[in-house]
């Protein structure tokens with residue numbers, strides 16, 4: 001049973017889901033900023049074991065929801081890279097006083 005009858009319908013649904021994803025990404029970003037505020041040393045900003053744990057969680061959740069885990073992993077690695085850049089800025093602003 002197809003989900004959509006037209007490309008307009010496909011894109012309306014993608015846009016609807018992107019609004020939710022972006023709202024959740026913004027909320028996620030507030031906690032990444034908190035990490036930048038709480039970490040004592042700049043070398044703590046990139047925590048490789050934690051990154052691998054987040055990616056493994058994303059792959060497992062993707063499988064549960066019927067998403068290709070490779071898509072989840074690529075998306076999460078790109079997202080975490082961008083959040084780390086943001087966290088680094090927060091850390092440097094804090095360190096500058």
Ligand SMILES: C=C(O[C@@H]1C=C(C(=O)O)C=C[C@H]1O)C(=O)O
Nearest residue numbers: 032035045046047050051080083
């Ligand atoms: C938020 C953290 O900082 C970084 C960002 C992460 C993320 O976006 O999930 C994970 C690991 C960190 O390198 C953290 O250490 O938990």
